Amino acid sequence: MTKQFLLDGQPVPFEDGQTILEAARIAGHYIPSLCWHKDFAPHGSCKLCIVKAAGRHVSACATPAKEGWEVESNSPEMNGERRGLLQMLFVEGNHFCPSCEKSGNCELQALGYEYEMLTSRFRHFYPDRPVDASHPDVLLDFNRCIFCELCVRASRDVDGKSVFALTGRGIDKHLVVNAESGRLADTDFAKDDLAANICPVGVILHKREGFAVPIGERTYDNATIRSKKLKESSS
Amino acid sequence: MSFELETAANRENLRRVAIDPVSRVEGHGKVTLLLDEAGHVKEARLHIVEFRGFEKFIQGRPFWEVPVMVQRLCGICPVSHHLAAAKALDPIVGALSITPTAEKIRRLMHYGQILQSHALHFFHLASPDLLFGFESPVQQRNIVGVAAAYPEVAKQGVLLRKFGQEVIRITTGKRVHGTGAIPGGVNKSLSVAERDELLKDADQMVEWSRDAVHLARRLHETNGSFYDEFGLFRSHLFSLVRADGAMDLYDGHLRLRDARGHIVLDKLACADYEAHIVEEVKPWSYMKFPFITELGPERGWYKVGPLARVQNCDFIPSALAEIERQAFIAHGEGEPIHAPLAYHWARMIEMLHAAEVIRSLLDDPDLLSDDRLAEGPRGREGVGIIEAPRGTLIHHYRVGDDDLVSYCNLIVSTTHNNQAMNEAVRQVARRYLDGRQLTEGLLNHIEVAIRAFDPCLSCATHALGKMPLAVELLDAHGSLLDRATNGG
DSSP: OOEEETTEEEEEEEEEBBHHHHHHHTTTTOOOOHHHHHHHHOOOOOOOOOOEETTTTETTTSSSSSSOEEEOOHHHHHHHHHHHHHHHHHTHHHHGGGOOOOOOOOHHHHHHHTTTOOSOOSSSOOOOOOOOOOSSSEEOGGGOOOOOHHHIIIIIIIISOEEEESSSOGOOOOOEESSOOOOOOGGGOOOTSSGOOOOSSEEEETTOOOOOTTTTTSSSSSSOOHHHHHHHOOO | TTTTTOOOOOOOOEEEEEOOSSOSBBSSSEEEEEEEEEEEEEEEEEEOOOOOOOHHHHHTTTTHHHHHHGGGSSSHHHHHHHHHHHHHGGGTTTTOOHHHHHHHHHHHHHHHHHHHHIIIIIIIIIIIHHHHOTSSSSSSSSSHHHHHHOHHHHHHHHHHHHHHHHHHHHHHSSSSSSSOOEEEEEOOOOHHHHHHHHHHHHHHHHHHHHHHHHHHHHHHHHHHHHHTTTOOOOOOOEEEEEETBOOOOOEEEEEEEEEOOOEEEEEEEEHHHHHHEEEOOOTOOOSSSSTTTTHHHHHHOEEEHHHHHHHHBOOOOHHHHHHHHHHHHTTTTOOOOOTTTHHHHHHHHHHHHHHHHHHHHOGGGGGGGGGGBBBOOOOOOOEEEEEEETTEHHHHHOOOOBBBBEEEEEEOHHHHTTHHHHHHHHHHIIIIISSOOOHHHHHHHHHHHHTOOOOOOGGOOOOOTSSSSSEEEEEESEEEEEEEEEEO
């Protein structure tokens, strides 16, 4: 007999070893995420997949499902916490959607819409993060980094190049390039690397593409991130 | 005479009257008047009190982001900044000329912008003064008052603007702050459905625009001597014109006429603008004062915008607007018209031209083509000049090998009119306010003169680091102990 847990009162089947998030997505239930990727080990840093399981707040991407658990996800309390996390991500960096070329394709922006983030709520940090335009094909705009480490993991585990790393602690944490000069041009990074194509926000950008795709044809212009991600999970 | 009331000879014991903010204009500005005991005007200044600084923070950004970022300068004519930036950046991607489809879609976008902005200004901002009188009850002097007293006029104004906004939405993806133009061309063409949606109303817009010209003309001619004299001053006229001398608001070369209508400079290439225009900074305004290099600051200032364009071109290349231009020119009886209130009449002639251009472009199959982008050998510098609703708009960029903008200079339409607007304020202050008990209605005369230029004050202030600042340390008795300046 298949094991199952209850997600917001709905039975969700799972196999041993599956996390709450994996099992939920396969069963057609959306739990949001930014740092999670099906091809990598759970990271648990963005915390947007926060759910309440057995009375405790846990990251759904990093918590194995358990038989008989009652999990709360799509509730005013959990969604309110997610909205707060999104607001913190927005004020920590310099996210100016109106002039950002990732607008419409950005997962952070799409989640802002999904969870009805209407204000920034917290004081903006306005960190000073210069761009790295040294590479001929790729621009790094660190202003928008959310520290999901997808580029770090993709470059290290798939591309075999270890181009990126996080350094510093706490509020000083930031993304760096693994070269003595600190410049992307001084690495063997290439625009076809997985790391160049995995950023969920607008940090790692193919140069000179910008706004070539018009409004109305961008990823989240006509479909919510919820429906897009569920479609990906079912395919 | 031009600078007579700019700074009072002795500012002590003068009474200060401020109009703050100036209403029914875009952005934030104020007027200060200094009056002596008898109420005589000793100083009159239009100050621009907000500061934007785009020239500075655009530096260090990737060039392909610029057309989208700079349009945030303005919510009224973002398309003008969007297109001027895209034109300036075309040479960076080697597009020394763009495809016919790209140029026609950009022109459609631009004339949609002209139509909506001119309709907004005439009907929403200016018509309350013109229809009710400058000293009419302030409660009535707004678009709601116009809608109550002249419902058909207000309705046409609202729908003309809406049509212009729809043209912008269809060409850029959004009514305000879209993304249509990109360096080298445009990112979308029109679908047949989109083209037909605009075609449905296009003839009506031409008709209503012609009615608007007639309304503006009637208002002017009914009060001919007053409209011709109000705030009158003479200056040079400056704008783009097409190679054959026709009005062209998207592209062309620069032409300067003197106050008597003689062409002083002509066929100036846009890329050479720096050789002909100098921007002067004054300590009391965030907005710079441009003048023509060859003529110097005393004589070289000029007017831009509809009044300059309608008289600077040799003809308007659309049938109905050309008839109206000829009637306008005839009103001058052989002399250029310099009356600030004639801006409204000229503006409506341009709106009619824009409606005709849109109507004509919609028949062009190139709008539906996918041939949208051109490219060539990489360039490092570009100048884009366009005639925005309020006048000549100049964008100039340099881009480094790393694709980041290293230099940005913007000379915005309203900046060109800075001296002209100050002059109109001084003429009105001298003629209508001097020695009189000031009332709201009298002060509104000053605002009426400013409004005629349709200034966009928020677009125009970028003099970062150039503002001359002076700090003085005085002792308890007012004696100067120390003084420091930034050298500006």
